[in-house]
Amino acid sequence: MGYGHIHPLLVARVAIKRTKLAGIEETEPQGLLTYIGVSRKLERHELEFSGLLAQSLKDGGSVLLRPSSRVLVMGEADPPYCRWHDGSLYRHDDPLERRYCTRRTPRGYCNEHIGSLRALYETCVAGWSLDACRKVDEELGTELKYTIYMVAHGGRKVKVGLTRSFRLLNRLAEQHHLVATVILETDSLLKARKAEMRLSREAGVSDKGPRKLVEGDRQAAADLLARVAERVAMDLGIDWKRRLLYVESPYRLPEPGRPSMRSEYRIAGYSQGFLLLEGSEGMISVKLSTSAHKLILEPLGY
Ligand SMILES: [Zn+2]
Numbered sequence: 428m429g430y431g432h433i434h435p436l437l438v439a440r441v442a443i444k445r446t447k448l449a450g451i452e453e454t455e456p457q458g459l460l461t462y463i464g465v466s467r468k469l470e471r472h473e474l475e476f477s478g479l480l481a482q483s484l485k486d487g488g489s490v491l492l493r494p495s496s497r498v499l500v501m502g503e504a505d506p507p508y509c510r511w512h513d514g515s516l517y518r519h520d521d522p523l524e525r526r527y528c529t530r531r532t533p534r535g536y537c538n539e540h541i542g543s544l545r546a547l548y549e550t551c552v553a554g555w556s557l558d559a560c561r562k563v564d565e566e567l568g569t570e571l572k573y574t575i576y577m578v579a580h581g582g583r584k585v586k587v588g589l590t591r592s593f594r595l596l597n598r599l600a601e602q603h604h605l606v607a608t609v610i611l612e613t614d615s616l617l618k619a620r621k622a623e624m625r626l627s628r629e630a631g632v633s634d635k636g637p638r639k640l641v642e643g644d645r646q647a648a649a650d651l652l653a654r655v656a657e658r659v660a661m662d663l664g665i666d667w668k669r670r671l672l673y674v675e676s677p678y679r680l681p682e683p684g685r686p687s688m689r690s691e692y693r694i695a696g697y698s699q700g701f702l703l704l705e706g707s708e709g710m711i712s713v714k715l716s717t718s719a720h721k722l723i724l725e726p727l728g729y
Contacts, residue, residue, distance in 0.1 A: 435485035436501060438508050439722040442697045442715055443480050443491060443522050446596040446674050449473040454646060469649060470672035474600050476697040480522045481724060482508075482529075489523050490726070496694045497727040500686040500704075506533040507721040511540035516548065517571060518593055551620055552589055554634070560617040573619035575611050575626065578604035579652040581643025584633045587626045589619050600674040601716075603640050603699045605648035608656050609670050622663075629659045640680070640699070645673070678703055684711030691727065 452469040478493040492498060509528035514520040530537040536546040544566055551560035572592035577585045580603050590598040592612055599607050610626065613619050627634035632655060649671055660667035678696035686692060686704055696703040701712035713722070 434726045435483045437481035437483055437490055437492075437498075437724045437726060438504060439702075439715070439719050439724060440480045440482055440489075440512075440527060441522065441719060442702060443477040444597065444600055444697060445475045445477070446472040446600060447475065449675075454649070467649065467653075468671065469606065469645075470670070472596055472599075472672060472674045474674055474676040474697070476676070476678070479694055479697075479702060480525075481726075482527045484529070484723075487526060487529050489525055489527070491523060492694050492724070492726060494694055494696060497691060498694065499691055499725040499727060500688060501723040501725050502688055503718070503721045504531060504723055505721070506531045507535075508532075509537040509540055510535055510549070510720055511537070511543055511545055516545055516591075548616070551616055554620075554624075557617065557620065560620045563616045567616075569614035571616070572612055572614055573616055574609055575613075575619055575622050576607050576609050577626070577632070577652060577656060578602065578607040579643075579648035580604050580637045581641035581648060582637040584631050585652055585655050586636050587623055587632050587634055589623045596672075596674055599672070600676065601700045602636060604673060605643050605645045606652055606671055606673045608652055608672070609668060610656060610660070611665050611667075625663065626659060629655075629662065631655045632659065681710040681712050683714060686711060686713060 448470060450471045452471055454467045454469065476494060478491045481490050481492055483490060509530045509532050511528040512525040514522065514525040528537060528540055534541065540546055544563060547559040547562050550556050551563060573589060574592040574595050575587065575589055576595065577587050579585045611622060626632055656667050676698035678698040680698045680701060690706055692704040692706045695705040695710060700714060700716055702715050704711050704713060
């Protein structure tokens with residue numbers, strides 16, 4: 428190939444993105460909602476993708492592969508790299524300052540980090556252990572706020588999810604949705620997880636996303652979401668604030684695909700949890716939740 432590893436190999440970690448409020452759309456409620464009299468304001472937030480954060484396998488340093496950077500896809504680490512990094516769990520941090528763990532493990536977190544607050548938080552939110560939620564509460568007290576949200580994605584059900592409140596817009600940007608709403612906020616992770624479990628058992632609600640991404644009508648999705656939220660809030664005695672919002676990516680999502688090994692790609696964008704790569708055969712999308720901490724890249728200048 429003749430490149431001779433001029434640059435150190437990198438492992439992909441996370442997409443760096445921000446959102447900004449781009450406008451408030453007012454729409455007329457339709458059907459039953461006209462009767463209930465729900466006013467409809469939709470916050471439109473725009474995604475700004477600054478690049479893919481990757482980590483040098485040589486010295487552990489963080490590198491930002493900005494949009495348009497060119498990379499060679501070299502393969503997938505098996506087992507993947509430990510997910511732990513020393514960035515703040517409480518607030519937005521500067522991802523370029525993070526130190527990621529450079530050990531490899533099939534369990535997500537290495538032996539040293541499996542009991543870390545970050546690992547416990549992820550274990551709780553993934554729905555694997557209520558005990559992990561309890562431990563996070565014991566350690567953090569009421570320091571963090573958690574948001575239970577629901578999204579409508581064009582399917583027949585809406586999806587319920589849980590995130591740290593300060594990450595809500597980022598979290599929405601990471602998943603396919605047409606419209607979202609905040610159901611409640613609490614300062615206990617255990618309470619938040621239990622509320623999420625309770626909500627996922629309500630009719631018309633699921634804790635899973637759609638199996639296929641559907642291009643749906645945002646207005647119809649907002650109607651469905653408002654209807655379900657109104658009902659579950661009434662059932663559970665929640666004071667639903669009727670905040671409706673969505674995060675829009677400027678990039679069109681191509682078909683998911685697998686990059687060819689030792690092939691050159693351009694970092695082309697990010698949308699709904701997918702990294703967009705443009706190669707000689709066109710644009711593909713790579714799901715970052717399954718490729719991060721694995722995908723090995725050689726930068727061709729950044
Ligand atoms: Zn580790």
